[in-house]
Amino acid sequence: TGKTMSASIIANELGLPLYIVLSEKLVTKYMGETSARLRQIFDFIELQPAVYLFDEFDAIGGQRGKENEVGEMRRVLNSFLQFIERDHSESLIIAATNDVEILDNALFRRFDDVISYELPNEIEILKLLQSKTNGMLNDSELLPLVEQMKGLSHAEITRACLDAIKNSVLTDEPLNVSQISCAIKERQSVYKH
Numbered sequence: 599t600g601k602t603m604s605a606s607i608i609a610n611e612l613g614l615p616l617y618i619v620l621s622e623k624l625v626t627k628y629m630g631e632t633s634a635r636l637r638q639i640f641d642f643i644e645l646q647p648a649v650y651l652f653d654e655f656d657a658i659g660g661q662r663g664k665e666n667e668v669g670e671m672r673r674v675l676n677s678f679l680q681f682i683e684r685d686h687s688e689s690l691i692i693a694a695t696n697d698v699e700i701l702d703n704a705l706f707r708r709f710d711d712v713i714s715y716e717l718p719n720e721i722e723i724l725k726l727l728q729s730k731t732n733g734m735l736n737d738s739e740l741l742p743l744v745e746q747m748k749g750l751s752h753a754e755i756t757r758a759c760l761d762a763i764k765n766s767v768l769t770d771e772p773l774n775v776s777q778i779s780c781a782i783k784e785r786q787s788v789y790k791h
Contacts, residue, residue: 602618612690615649616651633673644686648689656696675702683708693705717750723747724741726756727740727778728740730760739774757781759781
């Protein structure tokens with residue numbers, strides 16, 4: 599949907615490095631270790647001004663009090679909330695998720711802004727296609743693809759275009775609508791299972 603790309607652009611505009619904190623590297627099965635790792639990250643945030651993207655944040659930011667909640671994750675979330683409250687660094691902290699509904703409400707009070715990414719409309723799809731095909735196809739060729747791409751995210755459309763361009767290079771054929779259409783169908787088939 600563009601979360602990582604947005605963080606990258608923000609970091610570039612601020613002239614700061616981008617560090618991505620991956621949930622699967624942060625969360626462990628050992629009691630207290632995840633909070634300890636989180637403390638190390640916030641210590642680093644204080645020392646190194648940068649943009650820090652906590653990706654797939656719902657892994658640690660889920661609502662407290664849910665019936666399927668794990669007590670350890672409640673402690674991790676509480677630690678995160680305390681660390682972010684005490685943060686006086688020159689860094690920018692971004693938390694990203696595809697599942698905003700499960701985030702704990704206390705998180706929304708700790709961040710200055712909340713940005714939602716919606717699926718692109720027809721005009722945005724066409725502009726994205728124009729950008730990704732870089733003039734290799736004209737608008738009359740791209741317009742039939744717009745309808746086919748409705749319901750896909752920016753990232754899925756971009757990936758379909760890149761897949762088609764790779765195929766074009768590998769087959770040594772000029773990029774065409776059929777290649778993009780096939781890539782779109784492959785992307786859409788993932789959602790049907």
